[in-house]
Amino acid sequence: MTTAVRELTFSQAINEAIRQEMRRDPTIVIMGEDIAGGAGRAHLGFVDAWGGPLRVTRGLITEFGPERVLDTPIAEMGFVGAAVGAAMTGLRPIVEVLFVDLIGCCYDQIINQAAKMHYMMGGQLDLPLVIRIPYGARGATGQTYGGGAAAQHSQTLYSVLAHVPGLKVVAPTTAYNAKGLTMAAIRDDGPVVVMENKFLGLAAKGPVPEEPYTIPIGRAEVVRRGRDVTLCGIGRMTHVCLEAAALLAGEGTSAEVVDVLTLAPLDEATILESVARTKRLVVVDEDTPTASMARDIAARVADQGFDFLDAPVKTVTAPETPVPFAAVLEAHYVPRAANVVAAVHTLLGTGG
């Protein structure tokens, strides 16, 4: 009965989630800039010329056609608004914002329209809308010159979305949960933001069942068991936590790793339950620190876990700066396992 499960990349897994859902439900449409590519040129033999920034949407146009797979002009406020309007009137749109850095061009639609519509209207309308947003800097690449996508194309910024009541915000970390969370987002009757880490989109690969499945929104997951400290990761940082846990294991420190998975609403219970056992917490977030999810989680645990914490809750985040271009600077920007290990050393009073 059990066959070897296929391996898919993170991006392919999201693609499969969207594809399977679009097959199931003809009211699902997907829109964004160059999500298909070469729009209107099928007659010249050009279809599927682009496929979005992480190539997540590649192939959808050939299966579902240009009426359900809509390339948009550069008009984030307009097309995210159109997705909101479509979600109000019988469609279930999935809309892609090319990078989180561009939410400044459609922030009203996300935080004032999509997030609040159901509440403001006294619940009379559902809003089945998925907003997919790639995010993240490259971090350390080992390159000694040149650079990355710099300050306006490398941000993380999910805290400014999670801040707003009414939005659910998820951040998948593996191909497996990327498929399950995306499917759950599509089936949710309210607005859900799916934050897709750019690095994971290309690099993460793993077994993904072929059949459709959902992973519940609102649940964190313990991805490694440990006794001495809890490392709580968001998105790509969960992998950094796992790396750090491996390093710590080599030193005789047993670290538990919790993958947050949903930023809003946060699964406080799972995180608290872990910290109740380990008595120590480090939250790792690649976003900048002020009013970040890292500090949010830290504050909740420091409050509700006060009685069982043996040490202060530490956060490991990007520095309080924009993302620099130069590879040698960006290398120090995104938190690495060594930073997490160092934070644990501080907590345990041990040396590296």
Add this chain to the structure above:
Amino acid sequence: MTTAVRELTFSQAINEAIRQEMRRDPTIVIMGEDIAGGAGRAHLGFVDAWGGPLRVTRGLITEFGPERVLDTPIAEMGFVGAAVGAAMTGLRPIVEVLFVDLIGCCYDQIINQAAKMHYMMGGQLDLPLVIRIPYGARGATGQTYGGGAAAQHSQTLYSVLAHVPGLKVVAPTTAYNAKGLTMAAIRDDGPVVVMENKFLGLAAKGPVPEEPYTIPIGRAEVVRRGRDVTLCGIGRMTHVCLEAAALLAGEGTSAEVVDVLTLAPLDEATILESVARTKRLVVVDEDTPTASMARDIAARVADQGFDFLDAPVKTVTAPETPVPFAAVLEAHYVPRAANVVAAVHTLLGTGG
């Protein structure tokens, strides 16, 4: 020598700061929707017809004329961008966004352009820009029917600005510091967001020296001394903290009140120094809780103050909901002194 100091409202104090600075420096211009009003109708005898949402800018047009006091069309992205461009090229613009709820229409200019320009350009350009933004819900009014400005005209949202490196964000609380902080913001060579509470704009009144003065950006202020607990307030919530402190004094509890004043960069030292003495902290913020400034401050103190905290850091915030219209619902939205007192009771294990 000392004459009785005049009393001004919060709005009048900001008006005076702007007026005095505009007199001093001809490169200062101010722009926004209806900051003068009736634009282009001087020939019909109409000038100064509006004066901004809090009437802060009333009278400026008559003194400085329509070239330096610019009414704008409804085009937040455009005119905030124009202010950024003007700040890059020799002017010192002050731009008003009517309400913080509208930052969704110009968020890119604030967080990607103004905030990052200096850094991205390697420091080659200053950006002397002030962005003034009224914010806040009404809270409890005692009205039993009708309602307020509802979900899209009552937000606080400063955390989504403070989150972004490069922006300074201040939140004055009295007529006195409103004048001083506004002047400091105008004299700062970088972008500063001044968050003006709508309720304080009309209600707060106090002595304001006539001569120009600045209050340093980046400093919190202890506005009431106490021993048993520190109440840390932001904007209007500082007044709620003072009210709570008065109630607590009646119960025999001595509360210290710290007025945060600058949200970014936060004056951690003053807050920590206070908590080091009182051993307890309640942070009061009228914004919604997730990734809020309240949780940010709580996390910093819970970490750095771990060794001297006798109790968990509590936060008192708006609930995790949009702002409702109905007066009876909004009454429960904005934190009140009773909520702060209750939080202190929890901390001290005392009953109310």
Add this chain to the structure above:
Amino acid sequence: MAISERWATLTRERLLWMYDRMTLIREFEERLRQLVDAGMPVGAAHYYVGEEAVAVGVCAALEPMDWIASTHRGHGHCIAKGVDVRPMMAELFGKVTGSNRGKGGSMHITDVRVGMLGVNPILGMGTTHAVGAALSAKVRRTGQVAAAFFGDGASNIGAVHEAMNLAAIWKLPVVFVCENNGYAQSTPVEYAVAVQDIADRAAGYAMPGVVVDGQDVFAVWEATDAAVRRARAGTGPSLIECKTYRYYGHYHGDDPRRYRTAEEEEVARARDCIRRFREGALTRGLLGADDLDAIDARNRALLDEAIAFAEVSPLPDPAELCTDVYVTEPSE
């Protein structure tokens, strides 16, 4: 005169409906104004008085299944599209029987059952939602049309530009209705809009753009009717600029005499859409004074009833503060 021809194409029912809706809007706004002036807290009320012919002319050309997206000045749009004034008034009273259970107020009144997608006070956003609704109609092949109202002031915001281009390239069934009442708050249109007629911007999206007298319900109806036909035929969107006037200030607390003259107001009022309709219908013998008086009386009574309903309705339970934040509660 072209006017007389237009009357001819409308049924007596339609004419009565037009008069009914225009007077109901006015009655609603005047009664609300009395309440607000007497101290009822309402956040912000942007009265539609003077502009009734626009909402009614547009909605007269729409079917019940069609959609409208509205603006902050939305009471008139609601009533023209068929929202019941009782829950509307209850909403303004912050009562749980309100259209939005008291959570929205004047700036968010919505009734999706009659195709009213929401008053929306963030300028321009409604036009994008109409584009989405029209996309929905196209994909689901329902034949519905979406009309989007926006002001002269809102015409300058980027969202409107983006919405028009989207509707045009996708040939969506949208009717863009610009209500040019001469002002955005206190800012005169001639200051804020670079071009004489906002309708001229339609050429930038290869869509038809027309200017109509917004105080003539037939002119508005006729232009909308043509646009709706185009839209339903799959030919794409249109822009209609209605030159109109608001009789009162921008919102309940505004005194418009700080930025416009009494003479200007008188000129506009002299062209009052309701009086012109009434006089025209009587002069031409299409409707009788008794028909119209009966409507007036009915609408007065309806407002009495709506206010009474709002007054006696219960307030929301404080627990409602935290309900309906999420559409589906997160799994626990």
Add this chain to the structure above:
Amino acid sequence: MAISERWATLTRERLLWMYDRMTLIREFEERLRQLVDAGMPVGAAHYYVGEEAVAVGVCAALEPMDWIASTHRGHGHCIAKGVDVRPMMAELFGKVTGSNRGKGGSMHITDVRVGMLGVNPILGMGTTHAVGAALSAKVRRTGQVAAAFFGDGASNIGAVHEAMNLAAIWKLPVVFVCENNGYAQSTPVEYAVAVQDIADRAAGYAMPGVVVDGQDVFAVWEATDAAVRRARAGTGPSLIECKTYRYYGHYHGDDPRRYRTAEEEEVARARDCIRRFREGALTRGLLGADDLDAIDARNRALLDEAIAFAEVSPLPDPAELCTDVYVTEPSE
């Protein structure tokens, strides 16, 4: 032919300058392309090859004190406005000697000393900054003009609409230059823009709008020159749409043959702006082959030097990660 008349009004120095800048841009881009293809990490490089006549024609009509605001495809704008290619190249290498100390990279190159206000990859935003610069010129009465480049794709974003209206109502000295190269990433302009000529949108702001051949540096210069005169005279902004073509993909990693044909590329390349200039100048005897060859050689050498400079330049100190976050450090 009108062409020949235009040549006549330009000095020999100006003609040499035009050739110099166009070839320097091309040399810069081709050499960069070699580096990137050989593995140099650069985040994103959007080559300007094929469009040189636009940047150079525009900047030829500007004075050194004037400003330009640029886009993600900005190397050509920088060089045309006079940014030194050595710090430009060093910037792309992420070196501390870069125009932005290595902090900005390709998408943020800036040199305010020569009036280059910044490559800016958030589409449309540059147009608003140009409006601000023009406002600054007007208030400070300096007589400066600001030119804003933006693409056919960017023409659909709201910021551009808002910028044009602002410049128009305030009669600001702005020249809006739309570089219509037929594509936004892989999206053809005929799909994304509802109207045939983007220049037609100018009418919506009561400003002149012209279409010019963007592969003819003289046509671009002439149209810009007229717009600059208008701007400096206080008559307000203009829109110039330059029909042009990018020879390579959208960015270094893009293969344009997935959305356009080889034939189309050949047609465009056949109208290459540099070859046309060279042939025209030689045929008419205005410049000699030796003049032009000398420029070619100089620019090749300059790029050798720029690359060498970039290679030997030091990397930023890691401490630079946290400097220049605030313009003025907060008081401690």
